[in-house]
Amino acid sequence: MTLSREAFEARLRAIGAERYHDRHPFHQRLHSGGCGEDELRAWVLNRYCYQAAIPRKDAALIARCADPALRRAWRRRLEDHDGPTNDDGWSTNDATGGASAVGGLARWLRLAEAVGLDQRYVASEVGALPAVRFAVEAYVRFVAERSLLEAVASSLTELFAPKIHRERIAGLLAHYAFATDETLAYFSHRLTEAPRDVAFGLDYVLTCADTAERQEAAVNALIFKTEVLWAQLDAIQAAYAPGGAIPPGAWRPGQGLIGEATR
Amino acid sequence: MTLSREAFEARLRAIGAERYHDRHPFHQRLHSGGCGEDELRAWVLNRYCYQAAIPRKDAALIARCADPALRRAWRRRLEDHDGPTNDDGWSTNDATGGASAVGGLARWLRLAEAVGLDQRYVASEVGALPAVRFAVEAYVRFVAERSLLEAVASSLTELFAPKIHRERIAGLLAHYAFATDETLAYFSHRLTEAPRDVAFGLDYVLTCADTAERQEAAVNALIFKTEVLWAQLDAIQAAYAPGGAIPPGAWRPGQGLIGEATR
Numbered sequence: 001m002t003l004s005r006e007a008f009e010a011r012l013r014a015i016g017a018e019r020y021h022d023r024h025p026f027h028q029r030l031h032s033g034g035c036g037e038d039e040l041r042a043w044v045l046n047r048y049c050y051q052a053a054i055p056r057k058d059a060a061l062i063a064r065c066a067d068p069a070l071r072r073a074w075r076r077r078l079e080d081h082d083g084p085t086n087d088d089g090w091s092t093n094d095a096t097g098g099a100s101a102v103g104g105l106a107r108w109l110r111l112a113e114a115v116g117l118d119q120r121y122v123a124s125e126v127g128a129l130p131a132v133r134f135a136v137e138a139y140v141r142f143v144a145e146r147s148l149l150e151a152v153a154s155s156l157t158e159l160f161a162p163k164i165h166r167e168r169i170a171g172l173l174a175h176y177a178f179a180t181d182e183t184l185a186y187f188s189h190r191l192t193e194a195p196r197d198v199a200f201g202l203d204y205v206l207t208c209a210d211t212a213e214r215q216e217a218a219v220n221a222l223i224f225k226t227e228v229l230w231a232q233l234d235a236i237q238a239a240y241a242p243g244g245a246i247p248p249g250a251w252r253p254g255q256g257l258i259g260e261a262t263r
Numbered sequence: 264m265t266l267s268r269e270a271f272e273a274r275l276r277a278i279g280a281e282r283y284h285d286r287h288p289f290h291q292r293l294h295s296g297g298c299g300e301d302e303l304r305a306w307v308l309n310r311y312c313y314q315a316a317i318p319r320k321d322a323a324l325i326a327r328c329a330d331p332a333l334r335r336a337w338r339r340r341l342e343d344h345d346g347p348t349n350d351d352g353w354s355t356n357d358a359t360g361g362a363s364a365v366g367g368l369a370r371w372l373r374l375a376e377a378v379g380l381d382q383r384y385v386a387s388e389v390g391a392l393p394a395v396r397f398a399v400e401a402y403v404r405f406v407a408e409r410s411l412l413e414a415v416a417s418s419l420t421e422l423f424a425p426k427i428h429r430e431r432i433a434g435l436l437a438h439y440a441f442a443t444d445e446t447l448a449y450f451s452h453r454l455t456e457a458p459r460d461v462a463f464g465l466d467y468v469l470t471c472a473d474t475a476e477r478q479e480a481a482v483n484a485l486i487f488k489t490e491v492l493w494a495q496l497d498a499i500q501a502a503y504a505p506g507g508a509i510p511p512g513a514w515r516p517g518q519g520l521i522g523e524a525t526r
Contacts, residue, residue: 230510
């Protein structure tokens, strides 16, 4: 049975209450000051993989749009993460591949630096957990290959993001010395970017999912995305929380620090 | 510097000693009788995802071969897992999608039944951990998209498989009531299949990786594959070992048992 627009929106929002990663124990420890320095670093450097994949998945979505208006609207996400276009050309002597200039990725790398990690090491992703890479690439694939409706629906975790970003900013400022308005700029920017983006995406999904089958596909796309987010935290926790075990080859405390050789 | 054939083979074999999943603590507990009934079930139903993906990745490899001899050699893997071709047609009333007939997948489903799981529930993969699905699909993609050399090299974990299968057969028979020659038939078959397959794959890789660059690519492909295997056990352990936390939506003890409604 096709749900009304209101009932369908409520169904989508209920997925957040059930499955969004603000419910994950790792975030609860992170936001309440329970993470040690190396757990923080592990989170920042692994989460960078996800951040770095976002513009690729957004471009994959744009690449499939026949509608210039949808392409224009979605392009703001590329600007948010990669920064504005400019006339500076492409800098070949930037060891972070351009990620350290401006935009969300640049802000994430400043966060990495604030917790003591070398930006180039983080941007190289060499120390990232395989499970995090697998989850992130599954997301890029999903957006590139599923229907446009499912691709847009998978972005709707942004419905739930402002709450977690507010909790994170407050929690990190309260509990960690590295946290300042400047080092947490990534999250404060997202407080304004995400609601603007999600208003567009939600309207698109509510309008286009006009059959029970399409509503079900959108619901499953959003569930898939919550799994992508949750799996990253599961992997970070299993590797780096007290009692955890780091898989062969993944970042170990002491590697990739500012001023050290970055192996 | 290009390694000699012997040195290159030693380099490949050293990856097993460092990174193969026989070193994972979950396997050590599994083989020594330390896993409870529900952990066993979790392992069997999650590992089914991997088993079910193997023929897809092998077909993806065959799909890219211009050489009929390589296609013929690789096709034996499809026969091993999916069973021989026959004239019975495609059975639409088989709830496991044909997986329960003959071959490696059928043997895996008999193992599932032996630990109390409904074969249809296992074959549906609905209870599998997202992290396991992400890892398995990353493997299928890798084989479909990387060079043929890398695709073949990623199969060389079979170099290390007979040892783990022998340990597993002995360990399961010694410690678990469900284990019999019949329920463990999947593993005993692999004892003869894997060495035959890997002899071909190893010769191919040793012959085709004739530059330092290609040797490095093969090494990295084999490392990637060990990550795919390791990440699955990390996820199973984090969810189902004592003290673990099951992600939203994944199988919970009591679900999918023989004779029960499957939710």
